[in-house]
Every structure is written in structure tokens, then in C-alpha cells.
Amino acid sequence: MFEYHGWITIREKPAGDDDDVRLRRIVDDLRLRIAETASPYLLDLRWMNGEPFLHLGGHANHRSTDVTDLFAHVAAVAPGSYGLLHIRDDEDPGHENEVRVLRLARGEVTHHTEPLLSPCVPKLEQA
Template sequence: MFEYHGWITIRETAANEDDDVRLRQIIDELRLRIAEMADPYLLDLRWMNGEPFIHLGGNPNHRSATDVIDLFEHVAAVAPGSYGLLHMRDDEDPGHENEVRVLRLARGTITQHTEALLSPCIPKLEDPFTG
């Protein structure tokens, strides 16, 4: 199981002085990429209060069934002023089976961290298996 929940605020630069024409080009390209992903879960790009955001969430059987990490990496490359978080729980991730991991996008860089508020999943989120 690969559960994920995340968001990205899309900005061309960290200076918060985006070129409106370039930002709209980036958004148009991201809309095409999202449409090609054909993700059956939550994947939404929309403008709110004059700023573009991506929201995503899902729970496929395996991590390989989704491109969400690739999407974060792509946004980091084309819009390095963007920032956001992707919380992931992957019971097939060696060494991290009992953790919620956080992918952090900031200033064009992606880093991974353990989410201390939700990890270890057993016992913080679930009881130990007793069967």
C-alpha cells in the first residue's frame, strides 16, 4: 500500500515576483502533464486567490502505480520557487515500512524526512498485529 497526501504552491521564482506570462506557460505545461498521468485518485491543479496550487492524494496498492514523486521533481525543475509537502506511507519501502515519510519541495530542491508526528505508524496510528 502506498498512501499519499500533498500540495504544491507553484511559483516560478523564490523572489515572489513571477513573470505572469512565464508562470501561465508553466501552468499550461503542468496541466498537460497531469492530464497524461491519468491518476485515478485526487490530482487537481487550480488557481486560488491569484496563485496556482496542486493538491493530490491517493492510495494505490504499490508505489510504482503512481507518478506523484516524479511530478514533485518536475515542478522543482521547471518552477524552482515552488514549495510543498508530500506525506507518504509505503509499507514496501525497505527500512521505512513503519514510517510516514515527507517529501519536501523548497527552492528547487527535494528532500525526504520522517514525519515524527505520525511515526512510527505502529503504535502511533495503529495497534500491533496480534494475529
Template structure:
């Protein structure tokens, strides 16, 4: 099972003001990339209160397309002022099968962490299998 929920605030830089025309170019590029991902799950880019945001979520039997990790890495590269979180539960990852992981995007850098509030998955989220 592969479950993910995340968001990104898209910013060209971490400065006070983004170059509006450059930010619009970035958003146009991201919109094309998102459309090409052709996800059956939640994958949305929209402007709210003058700022672009990406929201994503999904739940499938196995890790498969869309590659949400690649999307976060791409945003980190083209819009290094962006920030966001991606929560992932992947019971097929042998290193983290009983953890919810968090991918953190800050200032063009990605880092991965254990989500302490949702881990360990058993018994925090689910009862142990007894059967």
C-alpha cells in the same frame, strides 16, 4: 499499501513577483503533464486567489502510477520558486515500512524526512498486529 497526500504552491521564482506570462506557461505545461498522468486519485491543479496550486492524494495496494515523486521533481526543475510537502506511507519500502515520510520541495530542492508526528506508524497510527 501506498498512501500519499500532498500539495505544491507553484511559483516561477522565490522573488516577490513572478513573470505572469511565464507562470502561465509553466501552469499550462503542468496541466498537460497532470492530464497525461491519468490518475484515478486526487490530482488537481487550480488557481486560487491568483496563485496556482497542485493538490494530490491517493491510496493503492502497491506503489504504482501516477509517479508523484516524478511530479514533485519536475515542478522543482521548471518552477524553482515552488514549495510544498508530500506525505507518503509505503509499507513495502524495506527502509521505511513503519514510517510516514515527507518529501519537502523548497527553492528547487527536494529532501526527504521522517514525519515525527505520524511515525512510527505502529503503534502511533495502528495497534500492533496480534494475529
């Protein structure tokens, strides 16, 4: 089982003074990448109050690298972006009983254990 829920605020650079033309180009390129993903799950990129946001979520039988690759891609093309991706993957060796969090900040994606939901047994489910 591979369950994930996440969001990204897309920014060109950490300073917060994005060039509108370059940011729109980044968003347009991300739209193309999302369209090529062909996922049946939530992949929603939209502008809200003048800023672009990406929301994603899904629940598949097996792990897919599409969502983690997308997080890494955003880090590379828009290093001012930030966001979180919560993943529960019962096929992840050493992390089968954890909810993992990918944190995107300043062009880097780091991996963490989510202490509020881990260990999944007994916090989320009974043994």
C-alpha cells in the same frame, strides 16, 4: 499499500515576483503532464486568489513513482515552488513503519521522516 497526500504552491522563482506569462506557461505545461498521468486519484491544479496550487492524494495497492516524479518535475521547472507530500509506503525498505515527507523548497526535494505519525505502529495502529 501506498498512501499519499500533498500540496504545492507553484511559483516560477523564490523571489515572489513571478512573470505572469511565464508562470501561466508553466501551469499550462503542468496541466498537460497531469492529464497524461491518467491517475484515478486526486490531482487538482487550480488558481486561487491569483496563485496556482496543486493538490494530490491517493491510496493504491502498490508504490507508484508518478507522484514523486511530479514533485521533482515541479522543482525543476518552477524552482520558487514549495510544498509537502506525505507518503506511507509499506514496501519502502527501511521505512515500512514510517510516514515519510517530501519537502519541496527552492528547487530541491528532500526526504524526511514525519515524527508526528511515525512510527506507524504504535502511533497509528496497534501491533
